[in-house]
Amino acid sequence: MSRRIVRTGFQLAALTTIAFLVVFFLDNRYRVLPQSVHSHLPLHHEGLVITDITIQTCSSLNPLSKCMLDQKIWHRVEKDLYLGSGWVSKAYVHIKRKREEELTNEDKVVVDVRTGKLDPAMGEKAQASEKWESRPAGVWIKRSLKRHASDSKKAVTAVDVLYGTDAVEPRPGWELVKNGALHLETGNDSKDPHLSVRRGPPAKLEKPIPKIRKDGKYKIMQISDLHLSTGVGVCREPEPKGANGGHCDADPRTLDFVERLLDDEKPDLVVLSGDQVNGGTAPDVQSALFKIIGPLAERKIPYAAIFGNHDDEGTLSRTVQMGLYESLPYSLSEAGPNTIEGVGNYFVEVQAHSSKHSALTLYFLDTHSYSPDEAHYRGYDWIKPNQINWFKTTAEGLKDAHSHYTLKHLNMAFIHIPLPEYGHPENERVGNWTEPITAPIFNTHFKDALVEYDVKTVSCGHDHVNEYCSLSKDNSTGEPEIWMCYAGGSGFGGYGGYNNYIRRLRVFEIDTNQARVVTWKRLEYGDLARRVDEQIVVDSGRVIPLQRANQE
Template sequence: MTRRIVRTGIQLGLLVLIIVFTLLILDTKLELLPAVIHDRLPAHHPGLVITDVTVTTCSALNIFSSCKLDSDLWHRIEKDLYLGTGWTSSAYLHVQRKKEEDLLPEDSIVIDLRMGRLDPGAGTDKKWESRPAGIWLLRTDRSRTGDPQKVITSLDVLFGADAADPRPGWEVKDTPLLLDTKSEARLSIRRGHSIKVERPTPRIRKDGRFKIMQVSDLHLSTGLGKCREPVPPMDDESKCEADPRTLEFIDKMLDEEKPDMVVLSGDQVNGETAPDAETAIFKFAEIFIKYRVPYAVIFGNHDDEGNLDRSETMEIMQQLPYSLSEPGPVDVDGVGNYIIEVLGRASSTHSALTLYLLDTHSYSPDERQYHGYDWLKPNQVEWFKSSSQRLQKSHREYTHIHMNLAFIHIPLPEYRNPNNWYQGSWVEAPTAPLYNSGFKDALVNENVLVVSCGHDHANDYCMLEQNAEEQPSLWMCYAGGAGFGGYGGYGGYVRRVRFFDIDMNSARIMTYKRLEYGDTRSRIDEMMIVDGGKVVRAS
C-alpha cells in the first residue's frame, strides 16, 4: 500500500513537471512567431527620450531563456529581428525611455547610435558603450545634451537592404544589426520630437488640368523581393530584384508624367513575402513624398496577409506625409471607404472632382455558393449613395462641370461581359465576384463617369456596355499590374500604370497607359472617354 502511494506520488510529480516544462516551451515558442499584436510599434509620446538600448535573444531549446525584460523598465519593440525565420531562436530590441521632466541628474541620454564590430570612439575622447548585436551607444547626462532636436527620442526596426523611413525626423541606419539572420534588421532612429504631418489639399492646376496616376498591384516585400516572370525573360530570375525594379518604374513615371495625384488601387504589399508590412509601405511612400505628390490608398486581398491588418496599415498611412488615406466610417463594412474632394483652381473652395474610394475586401465569405472573391456590401453601397446625394448641392456650386470618379480593387461582375465594347488587353479571365451587390447600377445612378480597378494584373482594358439605343453611362477600367513581385506571365506581359488626364475647362477625360519595358515613351491605348461631363464612346 505504501509503495503504491509513493509510486502514485512520483507519477503525479512527474506529470506536474511535464506540464510546467510544456508551458515553458510553449511560452518560448510563442515569442518566436512573427509579431502580430497591436502594440508592435514604439509609442511616440511627446517628451520621451531614450536612455538605453539592448537586444535580447532567446531559444526554444532553453526553457530558461526569454526575450522579455522587466516591462516597468524596458519597452519591447514587437518585431522579431529574425522575422520568424529562426525556428529555435528569436531576438527583440528593447529600449529604456523617460519623460524629460522625470530625468534624474544621474540619468544618461542616448545622443548617438551606430552599428559595427569596432568601437567608433577608438582614438577619440568619446566613450561609446557596447550593446548586443553590434550596437554602440553614445550617452551623456542631461546637462550636456546641447540641442534637444539632436537627442534620440524613438527607435523602430525595419528590414532589408532597401529599407527606407519616410516619416519626418526619422533616419534608417546604413549598417544592419549584427545577427545571424538574412533579414537584415536595421534600426531607424528619430531625433527630436514628432513633427505634425499636414494633410495636403488636392486642387485643379491654374491651367484647369488635373492628372491622376493609378498604380495597382505593386506586391512589395520585406527586403528586395524576387521577380516573377520579368520581361524581358532572364536566364536567372534570382538576379532580378522585384522591389527596386518596381519602384524605379514608378519613380520614372512620376518624373516624366508629373501627376497631380496618385491612387494606389490595392495589393501594395505582398502578404506572403512581407512579414513586416511597415517596411514595404515605407518604400512606396518615400517615392511619393520625394515628388511631393498627394496619394490615396485602397486595399486589395493581399495587403493584410502579412503582420498587419487593414486598420493597423491605415493607421500607418495616416501618419505619413502627402497621404490622403482614411479608414472611413466605422459602421460601414471594410477599411478605406472614403471620399477625396479635388478643389477648383486658385483659391476656390468648391469641389471640381470627387473621387470615391471603396474597400472591396478579400475572399468570398460564402465559398460554397459564391466561390472566389468578396463583393461590396449593402451598407457600403448605401453609404456611397447617401454620400453622393448629400454632396450634390455643394457640387452644383462649382463654376464649371463637376465630375465623379471611383476606384476599387476587385472588379465588378459587369467587367466580365465579353459582349461589351472594350479597348486594351483582356488576357486573363476577370476574377470579379459571383455575387452582384448592385454597385455598378448605383454608380450610374449617382453620375459616376469612370470606375477603375486593379487585381487582375494582365487585364488593362477600359470597357463600355453596348447599347446603341442609349447614351453610354459608365466606363469600367483596369489599371494593369505594376509590380514585379506579383504574377505577370501570359506571353510577355509588361508591367504598366494608367493615367487619367482631366481637363476641367471642357470637362474632358483622356486615359492612357505607360509601359515599364519596350515602348516606354509612348502612351498606349490613349482615348477620350468623357467630354462635356458626359461619357462618350472611345475616340
C-alpha cells in the same frame, strides 16, 4: 490579385515543449506566407527621451525564455529581429526611456546610434563626455548627461526596426541608423534588420489639399498590385526574361519603374489601388509599405490608398495599416466610417484652381478579400449594401456643394477587385483582356449606383494582366453609361505570366476646362516614351463611345 489562396495545412515539429507553426498559403503560382510574428508599431509618447538601448537574444527552443528584460525598466520593441525565421534564436530591441522632466543630473540620454563592428569614434574627435558605448548586435550608442543634451534636438525619442537591404524610412523626424543592418548571430536566416530612430516629438502633419492646376488640368497615376515584400523580393515571370543579365530582384525593379514614371509624368495625385503589399512575402508589412511611400513623400506627391486581398495577409490588419497610412506624409487615405463594412471607404475632393469649390470628387471603396460564402459564391467578396448606401448618401449630400462650381463637376471611383460588369463580353473595349476576370459572383449592382450618381469612370486592379477599359451602355437606350478600367499589374512580386505581359500602370488626365478625361498606360519596358491605348473616356462632362474616342 493572385489566384485563390488555398490553405495546405501545417507542419508541427516539437523539439522541446515548444511548437513551431508554419502556415503555408499557396496559389497555383506558388506563394508562401511566412510564420506570423509580432509586428506592432512603436509607441510614440511626447516628452519621452531614450536613455539606453540594448539587444536581448534568447533561445527559440526554450519555452520559458520570453526574451524580455525587466519590464519596470525596459520597454521592448515588439519585432523579433529574425522575423520568426530564427529556429534557434529570437532577438528584440529593448530601450530605456524617461520623461524629460523626470531626468536627474546623473541620467544620460542617447544622442546618436550607429551599427558596426568597430568603434565609430575611431578617426573621430570625440569629446570625453560623448564616448561611444558598445551594445550587442553591433550597436553603438553615444550618450550625454542631461545638462548637455536633454533639451537638444539630438536626443533620441523613439526607436523602431525596419527590415531589408532596401529599407526606406519616409516618416518625418525619423532616420535609418548609419552603417547598415544589425549584426546578428550567424546560422540564422537574417532579414537585415535596421534600427530607425526619431529625434524630437512626433511630427504634426497637415493633410494636403488637392487642387486643380493653373492650366485647369489634374493628373492621376493609378499604381496597382505592387506586391512589395520585406526585403528585395523574388521576381515572378519577368518580361523580358533576359533583362539585367537575367538577374531580377522584384522590388528594386518595380520601384525603379515607378520612380522613372513619377518623374516623367509628374502626377498631381497617386492612387494606390490595392495589393501594395504581398502579404505572403512581407513578414514585416511596415517595411514593405514604406518602400512605395518613400518615393512619393520625397517628391511631395499626395496619394490615396485602398486595400487589395493580399495586403492584410501578413502581420498587420487593414485597420492598423490604414492608421499607418493616415500618419504618413502627403497621405489623403482615410479609414472611413466604422459603421459600414470595410476599411478605406472615403472620398477626396479636388478643389478648383481659383476657389475652394470641388471640381472633381474621387470615391474609394474597400472591395474586401475572399468570399464569405464559398458554398454558394466561390471566389471573391463583394461591395456590401451598407457601403452602397453610404456611397449614395454621400453623393447625394455633396450635390448642393458641387452645384456651386461654375464648370462641369466630374466624379471618378477606384476599387481593387473588379465589378461583375467588367466581364460582359459585348462591351466595347480598349486594351487587352488576357485572363478571366475574377470579379465576385454575387452582384450587389454597385455599377448601377455609380451610374445613378454620375460617376463617369471606375478603375480597379486585381487581375494583373487585364489592362483594358470597357464601356458599359444603358440597356434600354444604348447610351454610354460608364467606362470601367483596369490599371494593370505593376509589381514583379506578383504574377505576370500571360502573353509576354509587360508591367504597367495607368494615367488619367482631367481637363476641367473641357470637362474631359483622357487615359493611357505606360509600360515598364520598351518604348517608355509612348502612351499606350490613349483614349478620351469623358468629354464635355459626358461618357463618350469608343468610336468617338478613337476619332479624337
